[in-house]
Amino acid sequence: MQLSNSLMLISKEADELISQANEEILKQREDGTYDLNESDVFEFEVFELEYEGQRAQVDAVAEQMDRLWSLALDGRQAVAEEFMGVDGVSLPPFSELLALALEQRAELKAVEAGQRALEAGKRAALAERYPTIYLGLSASGAITPNRPKQDNPFINNSTNFASARFGIGVSQNLNLQSLRLKGDKFSIQQDQLAETEQLLRQQIQLDVVQRLQEAESALAQLRSLNAALVKTKEWVRHEQLNMDYGFGDVKNLVDAFKKELELEAAVSRAKHEWSMARVRLNQALGIPLSTTY
Numbered sequence: 001m002q003l004s005n006s007l008m009l010i011s012k013e014a015d016e017l018i019s020q021a022n023e024e025i026l027k028q029r030e031d032g033t034y035d036l037n038e039s040d041v042f043e044f045e046v047f048e049l050e051y052e053g054q055r056a057q058v059d060a061v062a063e064q065m066d067r068l069w070s071l072a073l074d075g076r077q078a079v080a081e082e083f084m085g086v087d088g089v090s091l092p093p094f095s096e097l098l099a100l101a102l103e104q105r106a107e108l109k110a111v112e113a114g115q116r117a118l119e120a121g122k123r124a125a126l127a128e129r130y131p132t133i134y135l136g137l138s139a140s141g142a143i144t145p146n147r148p149k150q151d152n153p154f155i156n157n158s159t160n161f162a163s164a165r166f167g168i169g170v171s172q173n174l175n176l177q178s179l180r181l182k183g184d185k186f187s188i189q190q191d192q193l194a195e196t197e198q199l200l201r202q203q204i205q206l207d208v209v210q211r212l213q214e215a216e217s218a219l220a221q222l223r224s225l226n227a228a229l230v231k232t233k234e235w236v237r238h239e240q241l242n243m244d245y246g247f248g249d250v251k252n253l254v255d256a257f258k259k260e261l262e263l264e265a266a267v268s269r270a271k272h273e274w275s276m277a278r279v280r281l282n283q284a285l286g287i288p289l290s291t292t293y
């Protein structure tokens with residue numbers, strides 16, 4: 001969406017510049033100050049025709065973006081300010097990013113949770129080797145006011161009585177071999193998870209290395225094109241001043257404008273590549289895709 005919006009703005013600027021160039025060529029022809037050769041005119045006309053095709057592609061992409069975002073946002077209009085910015089961002093050191101990935105990646109969290117579960121299961125299985133002591137206590141009684149209590153303790157009276165019971169018991173699982181095998185099984189699973197964790201850490205490290213390299217390259221390309229665009233704008237301004245003073249060259253001005261438009265489009269694409277590279281890096285780190293550093 002950012003790239004589409006930027007290209008639309010560039011297209012509008014290009015329309016104005018091409019119109020100005022045509023007006024300047026027509027004015028020079030009418031004034032008799034026409035200093036362009038026919039080769040230059042043909043080159044400009046070919047560029048204008050090629051641009052029409054590129055402009056149609058930009059319009060088609062913009063319409064497609066509007067339709068896609070309308071579907072994604074359930075009919076709500078997409079606002080450019082809602083998208084994360086790409087300017088003025090730097091990348092943290094590799095060591096910090098790797099530590100963040102090892103802390104945030106869901107795969108490692110799952111392995112760590114599995115290890116804790118296996119350790120708890122192993123302790124529970126080994127605990128069955130020890131005897132279990134059972135304690136029991138019960139009491140019962142009844143009182144019926146209209147019946148006297150029997151004085152003879154050997155005569156049962158179910159309507160007036162009180163009793164208490166207390167017991168103790170010991171249970172021992174004698175299948176010690178089975179318990180030992182069960183503990184060994186948990187130990188084997190723990191070793192397998194440890195190997196899996198080691199492989200995951202290596203994979204995450206390689207993933208972060210690759211994604212960081214892509215992000216660094218994209219950021220360097222964006223900065224380089226931004227610097228070239230700034231210099232090209234100075235070139236355009238210089239050629240405009242020369243035209244204002246009456247000793248400029250229309251061809252040089254057109255070349256400067258053309259280079260400025262090309263670099264503006266290249267910068268927009270570089271911003272898009274940088275945004276996507278940063279998203280892929282965030283994915284490798286296991287953090288939300290829109291997180292900034």
